[in-house]
Amino acid sequence: MKTYKMAWRNLWRNKRRTLITVAAVVFAVFLSTFMSSMQEGTYSKMIENTVSFYSGYIQVHHPGYWASRSINDVYAPGPEFFKKIDETPNVTLSFPRLESFTLLSTGENTKAAALIGIDPVKENKVTRLSQWVEAGKYLEPGDDGLLVAKNIAKQMSLNVGDTMVLLSTGYHGSTSAALFPIKGILNFPSPQMNNIGVYADITKAGEFFSTGDMITSTVIMVDDYTKLNHTKQDIGKKLGNDYSVMTWDEMQPEIMQMIEQDRAGAVIMKAIIYIVIGFGILGTIIMMMSERRKELAIMVAVGMKRGKIIKTLFFETLYIGFLGIVLGFLLSTPIMLWLVQHPIPLPDSMAEVYEKFGFEAKLFFSLHYPVFMNQIWTVFAITIGVFLYPLVTVARFKLIQTLRS
Amino acid sequence: MKVIDIKDLYKIYEDNEAEVHAVDGISLSFNEGEFAAIVGPSGSGKTTLLNILGGLDKPTSGEITIGNVKINELPPSKLIDFRLHNIGFVFQAYNLIPVLTAKENVEFIMDLQGRPKAEKEKRTRELLEQVGLGDRLNSRPNRLSGGQQQRVAVARALASRPKFVLADEPTANLDSKSTENLLDIMEKLNREENITFIFSTHDPRVVKKARRVITIEDGKVIKDEAIR
Numbered sequence: 001m002k003t004y005k006m007a008w009r010n011l012w013r014n015k016r017r018t019l020i021t022v023a024a025v026v027f028a029v030f031l032s033t034f035m036s037s038m039q040e041g042t043y044s045k046m047i048e049n050t051v052s053f054y055s056g057y058i059q060v061h062h063p064g065y066w067a068s069r070s071i072n073d074v075y076a077p078g079p080e081f082f083k084k085i086d087e088t089p090n091v092t093l094s095f096p097r098l099e100s101f102t103l104l105s106t107g108e109n110t111k112a113a114a115l116i117g118i119d120p121v122k123e124n125k126v127t128r129l130s131q132w133v134e135a136g137k138y139l140e141p142g143d144d145g146l147l148v149a150k151n152i153a154k155q156m157s158l159n160v161g162d163t164m165v166l167l168s169t170g171y172h173g174s175t176s177a178a179l180f181p182i183k184g185i186l187n188f189p190s191p192q193m194n195n196i197g198v199y200a201d202i203t204k205a206g207e208f209f210s211t212g213d214m215i216t217s218t219v220i221m222v223d224d225y226t227k228l229n230h231t232k233q234d235i236g237k238k239l240g241n242d243y244s245v246m247t248w249d250e251m252q253p254e255i256m257q258m259i260e261q262d263r264a265g266a267v268i269m270k271a272i273i274y275i276v277i278g279f280g281i282l283g284t285i286i287m288m289m290s291e292r293r294k295e296l297a298i299m300v301a302v303g304m305k306r307g308k309i310i311k312t313l314f315f316e317t318l319y320i321g322f323l324g325i326v327l328g329f330l331l332s333t334p335i336m337l338w339l340v341q342h343p344i345p346l347p348d349s350m351a352e353v354y355e356k357f358g359f360e361a362k363l364f365f366s367l368h369y370p371v372f373m374n375q376i377w378t379v380f381a382i383t384i385g386v387f388l389y390p391l392v393t394v395a396r397f398k399l400i401q402t403l404r405s
Numbered sequence: 406m407k408v409i410d411i412k413d414l415y416k417i418y419e420d421n422e423a424e425v426h427a428v429d430g431i432s433l434s435f436n437e438g439e440f441a442a443i444v445g446p447s448g449s450g451k452t453t454l455l456n457i458l459g460g461l462d463k464p465t466s467g468e469i470t471i472g473n474v475k476i477n478e479l480p481p482s483k484l485i486d487f488r489l490h491n492i493g494f495v496f497q498a499y500n501l502i503p504v505l506t507a508k509e510n511v512e513f514i515m516d517l518q519g520r521p522k523a524e525k526e527k528r529t530r531e532l533l534e535q536v537g538l539g540d541r542l543n544s545r546p547n548r549l550s551g552g553q554q555q556r557v558a559v560a561r562a563l564a565s566r567p568k569f570v571l572a573d574e575p576t577a578n579l580d581s582k583s584t585e586n587l588l589d590i591m592e593k594l595n596r597e598e599n600i601t602f603i604f605s606t607h608d609p610r611v612v613k614k615a616r617r618v619i620t621i622e623d624g625k626v627i628k629d630e631a632i633r
C-alpha cells in the first residue's frame with residue numbers, strides 16, 4: 001500500500017471530524033479570496049483612475065527630463081515614433097505632451113504655473129479633460145486659446161474671453177512671451193489639479209517654447225496593467241537608449257505606497273483568520289495522533305521506519321489543506337466571476353465622493369492570479385506549520401512506553 | 406540449530422529508589438522449530454523478556470544473539486530493519502491496521518520489505534488460506550471477530566518469513582473456542598513452515614499445547630521443561 005493511499009484512508013477514519021476541519025479551511029479560503037479579490041479590484045480601479053486622470057500608465061521622456069523638468073530636455077518624436085509605440089503589444093493609445101513652467105501675468109497679477117501642451121482629441125479620450133470645463137469651451141485641435149485651472153483663474157480674476165500674458169524661458173535659453181485668450185475654466189475635483197496651471201494646444205505650446213515639433217512626454221495607455229513591466233521593457237527596447245521609459249508607479253510612488261499599506265492592514269486580518277483555522281487543523285491532527293499512538297508504535301515495532309510514518313502523517317495534513325483550498329476555490333470562483341462582471345454599487349453617502357472625483361461609485365472585484373496564489377501559499381505554509389506536531393511527536397515517542405500503554 | 410541465544414540477561418527498572426529486577430539473570434536458548442510457552446504469575450517479567458527478545462527494548466546487561474547478530478549492540482535504526490526481516494510479532498490486542506483489509510495488513514510487512522508484487526500476493530493468499538480466512542481477504546479488521554483478527558495477525562507475523570514469531574499473550578482477549586482454533590493454526594504453521602514460536606500465556610489450555618514450557622518468577626527461570 002502506497003503511503004499517499006494509506007494517508008487518504010486514514011483521513012476518513014473520522015469522517016465528520018475531517019469534514020468539519022476541511023469546512024473550516026474552506027471558510028478561511030473563501031473569506032480571504034473574497035477579501036483579496038475586493039482589495040485587488042479596488043486597487044486596480046484606483047490605479048486605473050489615477051492613471052487616466054493624468055499620468056497614463058507609461059510615459060516616455062528624454063533621459064534627463066524627469067530630474068531636470070527642463071524645456072531643453074525634449075525630443076522630436078519623428079514619424080516612426082508613435083507607430084513603434086502603438087504597435088507594441090498591450091498598448092492601446094499613445095499621445096504627446098509638452099509641459100514646462102511659465103509665468104502667467106494679467107498686469108496686476110503674476111503667478112508661476114505649468115503650461116501643458118496637449119493633443120486635445122487624444123488627451124480627452126484618456127483623461128476626459130473636457131468634462132471638467134466649468135465655463136467656456138474645450139480646446140479644438142490647433143486652438144490658440146487656453147484652459148485655466150480654477151484656482152488660478154480665481155486668484156488672477158480671470159474669466160472666459162480675457163487675455164493673459166505668458167512669459168518663460170524657451171528652448172535653449174530663448175525668450176518666450178505671448179498673449180493668449182482664455183477659452184475655458186477647468187474645475188477639477190482635486191485641489192492639487194486646480195492649481196496645476198494652464199492647458200494649450202500642443203502646436204501652440206511648441207511655438208511658444210520654440211521647441212517646434214519636440215515634446216517632453218509621450219503618455220501611453222495599456223490594456224492589461226499587470227503586464228505593465230513587460231510592456232515598458234518592450235517599448236524601451238524598441239526606442240533604444242535615447243529615451244527614458246517610466247511606469248506610473250515610478251512617477252507617482254506614493255500611490256503604490258498607499259496600496260502597500262492597505263495590503264499590509266488586510267494581511268493582518270487574513271492572518272488572524274488563518275491562525276484560527278491553523279489551530280483548528282492542529283487540534284484535529286493532535287486528536288488523530290493521540291488516538292493512533294498505539295497503532296503507530298505497533299507499526300514501528302513490526303518494522304516500519306519512523307520516516308515513513310511521518311510521511312503518511314504529512315500526506316494526511318496536506319490533504320486537509322488541499323481539500324480546503326480546492327473546495328474553497330470551487331465555492332468562491334463562481335461568485336468572484338459574477339462580482340467581477342457585476343460590481344457592487346456603493347451606498348449613496350459614499351457614492352457622492354466617488355462621483356465627485358469622476359470615479360464609478362462601485363466596489364470592484366478582481367480575479368488576478370495573486371488572489372488565488374496567496375491563499376495556496378498560506379494554506380500550504382499552515383499545513384507545514386501544523387505538521388511540525390506529528391513530526392516531533394513521532395520522532396520522539398518512546399516505543400516501549402507506547403506499546404505498553 | 407540455535408535461533409536465539411540469551412546470556413545473563415538483566416533488566417532493572419529504577420522506580421522511585423526501589424529497583425525492580427524485571428529480568429534477573431536469564432540465560433536461555435531456542436532452536437529452530439520450537440513451540441515454546443513462557444508462563445509465570447503477573448509481573449514475573451514475561452512481557453519484559455519478550456520485548457527484549459524482539460529488539461523492542463534494551464536490556465540493562467546481557468547478550469541476545471539472533472542468528473549471528475548481537476541485537477543488544479544494534480543502533481535503533483538498524484534494529485527496526487532487523488525486526489522487519491527477522492522477527493514476527495503477534496500482540497495481545499491484535500493491533501491490525503484498521504484502515505487496511507486483511508490482505509493489505511498481511512501485505513503491509515512485505516511492502517516494507519520491498520517484495521515484488523507477485524510474490525506478495527501469492528504469499529498473502531497462501532497465508533490467509535492457511536489461517537482459514539481465504540474468503541475474507543478484503544474485509545477490514547472491524548468486520549472480523551477477535552479470533553479472526555488474531556489469525557490475520559498471525560498471518561501478518563509470518564508474512565516476512567521471520568526466523569521466529571513472538572506472541573505476548575496472544576489469546577488473552579479470545580474465548581476458549583477461538584483460543585483453541587488459534588493455537589491449532591499456530592502449531593500447524595510451526596510444523597509446516599518450521600518456524601519457531603515463542604508465546605507467553607496465563608491460560609493452562611494454551612500451556613498444554615506447548616512442547617516446551619519455561620516458567621519464570623521474579624525475573625528468573627525457575628523451570629524449563631520439554632513436553633512429550
Ligand SMILES: Nc1ncnc2c1ncn2[C@@H]1O[C@H](COP(=O)(O)OP(=O)(O)OP(=O)(O)O)[C@@H](O)[C@H]1O
Nearest residue numbers: 418420425427445446447448449450451452453454
Ligand atoms: N517501565 C517500567 N518501569 C518500572 N517498572 C516496570 C516497567 N515496566 C515493567 N515494570 C515492572 O517489571 C516487572 C515485570 O513486568 P512485566 O510486564 O514484564 O510482567 P508480566 O510477566 O508480563 O506480567 P503480566 O502477566 O501481568 O503481563 C513488573 O514488576 C513491572 O511492574
Ligand SMILES: [Mg+2]
Nearest residue numbers: 451452453573
Ligand atoms: Mg505481560
